[in-house]
Amino acid sequence: MDKTIKKNGMKSLNIKRRDFIKASSIFTIGTFMADNSLAKILESKEDIFLLILPDDKLTNTPPVDWAIAELKKALAAKYASLSIINKIEQAGDFCIVLGGLNSEFSQRILKQEKIVAFTNPESLCIAQSKIDGKNILLVTGADKAGLVYSITELADRIKCLKTNRQALEFTEPVIEKPHSKTRSVLRNFSSELEDKVWFYDKKYWIDYFDLLVYSRINRFNFSTGMAYNSVQNITDGYMVFPYPFFVDVPGYQVKAKGLSPEERKKNLEILKFIGTETAKRCIQFQFGIWTLAYDWDQGPVSKRSPDATYKTEGLTGETHPDYCRDALVILLKEVPQISGLTFRVHEESGIAQGSKDFWQVQFSALTNCGRKVEIDMHAKNLEARTLQTAIDTGQPIVVSPKFCGEHLGLPYHQASIRDFEMVDTDKLEDTGKGLLVGNRKFTRYGYADFLSDNRNWNIVYRIWPGTQRFLLSGDPTFFAGYGRIADFCGADGFELCEPLSFKGRRGTGATGGRCGYIDQTLNPRCDFEKYNYFYRTWGRLAYNPVSKAEVWQRSLNYDFGKAADFVKNALAEVTGILPLFYTAHAVSADCATYLPELYRNSFIAKDSDWPNDAAIPKTFGNTSAVDPQLFQSPNQCAESLLNGEITGKYTPVEVAQWLDNMAKSASKNIQEAKAILGLSTRQSKFKRVEEDVLILIGMAHFFAAKFRCGVLWRIYTISGDKVAGEKGIEFYESGRNIWADMAKRALGIYRTDISYGPGGHWNDRIPSFDEDIADLKSQIKCDIIPANTFDITLINRAVEKVISTPQKPIVKVVHQPATHFEHGKCLPISIVVTEKPNKVSLYYRHVNQADRWRTVELIANKLTFSGEIPSGYTDHRFPLQYYFEIELSPTLAVLHPTLVNNLATVPYYTIQAKPKKI
Numbered sequence: 031m032d033k034t035i036k037k038n039g040m041k042s043l044n045i046k047r048r049d050f051i052k053a054s055s056i057f058t059i060g061t062f063m064a065d066n067s068l069a070k071i072l073e074s075k076e077d078i079f080l081l082i083l084p085d086d087k088l089t090n091t092p093p094v095d096w097a098i099a100e101l102k103k104a105l106a107a108k109y110a111s112l113s114i115i116n117k118i119e120q121a122g123d124f125c126i127v128l129g130g131l132n133s134e135f136s137q138r139i140l141k142q143e144k145i146v147a148f149t150n151p152e153s154l155c156i157a158q159s160k161i162d163g164k165n166i167l168l169v170t171g172a173d174k175a176g177l178v179y180s181i182t183e184l185a186d187r188i189k190c191l192k193t194n195r196q197a198l199e200f201t202e203p204v205i206e207k208p209h210s211k212t213r214s215v216l217r218n219f220s221s222e223l224e225d226k227v228w229f230y231d232k233k234y235w236i237d238y239f240d241l242l243v244y245s246r247i248n249r250f251n252f253s254t255g256m257a258y259n260s261v262q263n264i265t266d267g268y269m270v271f272p273y274p275f276f277v278d279v280p281g282y283q284v285k286a287k288g289l290s291p292e293e294r295k296k297n298l299e300i301l302k303f304i305g306t307e308t309a310k311r312c313i314q315f316q317f318g319i320w321t322l323a324y325d326w327d328q329g330p331v332s333k334r335s336p337d338a339t340y341k342t343e344g345l346t347g348e349t350h351p352d353y354c355r356d357a358l359v360i361l362l363k364e365v366p367q368i369s370g371l372t373f374r375v376h377e378e379s380g381i382a383q384g385s386k387d388f389w390q391v392q393f394s395a396l397t398n399c400g401r402k403v404e405i406d407m408h409a410k411n412l413e414a415r416t417l418q419t420a421i422d423t424g425q426p427i428v429v430s431p432k433f434c435g436e437h438l439g440l441p442y443h444q445a446s447i448r449d450f451e452m453v454d455t456d457k458l459e460d461t462g463k464g465l466l467v468g469n470r471k472f473t474r475y476g477y478a479d480f481l482s483d484n485r486n487w488n489i490v491y492r493i494w495p496g497t498q499r500f501l502l503s504g505d506p507t508f509f510a511g512y513g514r515i516a517d518f519c520g521a522d523g524f525e526l527c528e529p530l531s532f533k534g535r536r537g538t539g540a541t542g543g544r545c546g547y548i549d550q551t552l553n554p555r556c557d558f559e560k561y562n563y564f565y566r567t568w569g570r571l572a573y574n575p576v577s578k579a580e581v582w583q584r585s586l587n588y589d590f591g592k593a594a595d596f597v598k599n600a601l602a603e604v605t606g607i608l609p610l611f612y613t614a615h616a617v618s619a620d621c622a623t624y625l626p627e628l629y630r631n632s633f634i635a636k637d638s639d640w641p642n643d644a645a646i647p648k649t650f651g652n653t654s655a656v657d658p659q660l661f662q663s664p665n666q667c668a669e670s671l672l673n674g675e676i677t678g679k680y681t682p683v684e685v686a687q688w689l690d691n692m693a694k695s696a697s698k699n700i701q702e703a704k705a706i707l708g709l710s711t712r713q714s715k716f717k718r719v720e721e722d723v724l725i726l727i728g729m730a731h732f733f734a735a736k737f738r739c740g741v742l743w744r745i746y747t748i749s750g751d752k753v754a755g756e757k758g759i760e761f762y763e764s765g766r767n768i769w770a771d772m773a774k775r776a777l778g779i780y781r782t783d784i785s786y787g788p789g790g791h792w793n794d795r796i797p798s799f800d801e802d803i804a805d806l807k808s809q810i811k812c813d814i815i816p817a818n819t820f821d822i823t824l825i826n827r828a829v830e831k832v833i834s835t836p837q838k839p840i841v842k843v844v845h846q847p848a849t850h851f852e853h854g855k856c857l858p859i860s861i862v863v864t865e866k867p868n869k870v871s872l873y874y875r876h877v878n879q880a881d882r883w884r885t886v887e888l889i890a891n892k893l894t895f896s897g898e899i900p901s902g903y904t905d906h907r908f909p910l911q912y913y914f915e916i917e918l919s920p921t922l923a924v925l926h927p928t929l930v931n932n933l934a935t936v937p938y939y940t941i942q943a944k945p946k947k948i
Contacts, residue, residue, distance in 0.1 A: 077112065078105060079114075079126065080101075080115065080125070080128060088133075088173065089129060091174050093177075096311060097178045108194060110194060124166075124198075127166055128177070131147055142161070145157055150208065151208075152172070152248065153206060155206075178243065191584060208246075210513070211517075211522040211523050212248070213573060214251055215247055216316075216526065216527045217528055218527070218535075220256070220531075224539040224541075225534070242569070247572075248314060249370075250315060253319075254270070257532070259378055264335035266338075266536070268340055275294060276301060277364065282345075284343065284344040284353060305365045306367065314369045317370070320373075320374040321374070322380055324380075326341065351391035355395045362396075370403060372406040372408070374410075386419060390419050393423050396425050404426045409432070417464070431477040433524070435474075435476070435619030440606070440610060440933055440934070441609075442936040442937060445883075448616065448645075448654045448656065449658065451472055453471050453472045477491070478879050481877050491524050493525070497625075497627065499527070500533075501726055502560065505603075506598075508933075509568050512571075534786075535622075547779065586598055593702070593704075593716075600700040600723045606933055612626050617630075618640075628791075631795055631798035634651065634736075634743050634758075634802055634805075634806055635747075635805055637649060651668070651743060652665050660679055660680060660929075661680045662682060664682045665744045667682050667683065671741075671745065672824060676920065683832050686738050687836055693728075703716070729792075733765075738832055739761040741758075751822075756810060773793040841863060842863075843914075844861070844864075845926070850941060850942060855904060856898045859898060860894055868917045868920070870915070876906055881908075910941045
């Protein structure tokens with residue numbers, strides 16, 4: 031019976047032929063006990079044999095040597111050893127065979143076991159078989175990266191599973207291929223005080239890159255100059271303008287003031303070390319240059335940087351472009367492993383918008399550099415001429431738009447940007463190719479117009495450091511969701527600004543460890559070790575969103591034993607709290623201004639003096655969702671309830687219930703885990719999880735209470751019903767008290783200023799809540815709201831919906847989306863709704879955030895509702911997306927596809943144009 035293909039993500043190995051004879055002479059051939067069953071062999075402390083196919087080119091590379099060394103270390107830790115052989119006859123009854131997918135031996139085993147393996151780059155296969163009476167474990171891959179992933183999969187299993195038998199015995203083959211091409215993490219140098227510690231620590235880098243490989247992350251972006259959004263009010267100038275920190279350019283007398291030649295050489299040495307270590311592990315090395323301005327004292331006096339450290343000396347406006355070109359040429363020569371460069375190409379880089387001449391000079395360093403070097407350009411305000419200048423170099427081009435602003439929203443690309451980010455259609459022109467021409471304000475916080483089907487650039491979505499990068503998280507369902515949308519509309523993948531990104535930015539660095547703990551025993555040796563489960567779950571599910579639970583949970587099983595499931599569930603529940611809150615309530619898309627993780631209060635009734643991109647008046651209830659197409663604001667919700675308007679949009683009341691449910695489930699699971707572990711020897715690891723989970727639980731209940739308060743307060747201000755206002759205050763006070771209890775506990779765990787972005791502590795926020803509540807009570811007391819103008823029955827019904835548990839049904843539908851559409855032809859769309867609704871509306875739009883959604887009511891024929899997207903609309907170069915609103919009754923409507931199941935689904939369908947015949 032044929033074995034089915036499994037998508038469990040693994041990659042290949044390779045080893046150099048020159049090591050064959052050497053390995054055979056060094057390692058003794060082990061002998062086994064008389065009982066040669068596979069189980070006995072794997073449980074023995076004898077050698078485990080590894081046959082490296084001698085005729086396989088893939089095995090003759092440094093990455094495979096490194097991976098085999100990892101396998102040896104893992105076995106050694108379990109009191110076993112690895113004997114490398116070059117003939118299968120030298121093995122005992124069990125042998126690991128390593129080679130490329132196309133080798134004669136691999137093909138023989140695959141054919142014998144009736145396995146069809148993937149041939150895509152980075153694909154892998156591990157399969158158990160028997161040949162010539164010997165038990166064989168075939169470890170193979172489509173390329174050297176696939177081989178490395180295969181070997182490290184074995185090593186990881188050996189490290190985490192209790193016995194060699196569990197680790198090396200496969201009941202079914204593991205057959206995987208990557209879902210997306212690029213799975214990248216970005217690490218920014220933000221603070222001289224905090225970041226030099228890890229930057230110069232080679233052991234730190236080695237352990238960090240090992241973690242990335244085991245997590246199947248295949249690109250690393252070391253970025254500079256990202257700590258500031260502009261060249262204004264700079265204090266910590268280390269690496270802000272990066273070139274003088276790494277290279278001395280002949281013909282120029284340029285230096286960073288206060289930086290010694292010895293330190294500059296040391297910096298370059300570490301950059302070279304990073305290049306060597308990433309290449310050794312098949313990780314692409316991206317170097318990020320986010321600031322290119324050398325003069326930080328221009329403009330108004332209030333925005334200058336008189337106290338900045340490491341100011342650049344020796345440059346003028348005339349020499350600046352040529353210096354940047356020549357410095358980059360040297361840097362690429364000194365670090366040949368750099369495979370790509372990331373540039374911020376709008377005015378925040380310090381280069382004025384429209385400075386085509388500068389970018390021509392800078393990019394010319396790549397025109398004849400002798401190798402492929404990817405040019406990755408940040409998408410915000412990217413202009414067509416800058417893009418074309420990069421394309422003209424002949425190098426691979428990537429445009430990297432932000433995913434959902436500078437935060438992490440729910441695992442889908444927002445259905446719309448906020449209204450004030452939109453641009454009037456008369457201010458944009460579509461030439462039919464390239465980018466839209468005109469006011470490109472709408473490119474700030476999403477994929478904008480970069481997904482046209484006639485583009486000649488690649489896309490990598492960048493997830494910025496907002497929302498949650500300090501507290502622990504890790505939900506396999508959510509992370510698989512992000513993995514599935516990484517290739518949205520043909521994109522290459524994601525780049526994640528990793529945990530602790532922006533820690534200490536804008537001169538806020540502090541001593542005592544980047545994790546911010548008061549109790550130093552909670553600090554891991556390397557700060558990233560706190561987030562091992564995050565990296566593993568994120569990376570493995572980005573590589574393969576349908577990976578088996580055993581893959582991403584084995585490290586938790588190792589750390590927490592019988593409590594692992596409860597730890598997993600607790601982390602899973604709290605993972606969605608902040609992405610949900612931000613998706614439904616985007617006070618600001620700018621993570622330098624707003625960080626939900628260290629929530630800064632937005633007042634219920636008073637107009638706040640921040641942030642710079644909120645709707646006016648800047649009150650909690652008036653704040654838009656980051657996706658206003660699908661989510662209501664508190665004010666909108668209240669108005670709909672009072673006016674009897676029907677909408678399928680998700681309401682703040684529903685969001686509040688989801689938040690409370692997450693918090694309650696997380697609380698139950700973390701308590702169960704703690705009861706099982708008791709006074710475990712793993713106390714520090716569990717305490718780090720427990721404390722972060724408890725903080726997020728408190729935040730969830732607070733946000734839920736404040737959402738309900740916001741809706742009730744708007745009902746009060748519209749209707750004059752004091753009961754609604756008073757109930758709103760009750761919710762707010764309840765949430766405030768939960769927050770206060772959480773913050774008091776957190777004071778014993780985290781420093782009073784964790785120096786992360788806006789900084790501060792959860793305890794700092796309480797006075798603002800108290801001020802807000804006092805203001806609401808004062809308004810109620812003064813009775814400044816006019817008398818009731820609404821029917822009391824309608825008001826009571828609205829209040830009841832806010833304070834009760836929302837019950838939105840799951841509607842059974844049948845809909846089969848088309849595989850493609852044809853330009854210039856109408857696209858028929860139909861849906862079967864078994865509940866016999868009043869009406870069904872179709873919402874559709876180009877996958878272009880400069881466009882607004884259109885809607886049409888579908889025609890009913892019994893339970894089938896049909897309509898079409900007109901031919902004039904399909905005659906366009908962008909993919910299409912659509913969803914349905916189903917009105918079940920005069921008071922109830924739902925959306926399809928729905929988010930309700932697990933908040934990790936995509937709430938619309940996307941269809942691309944039919945490929946043209948060549």
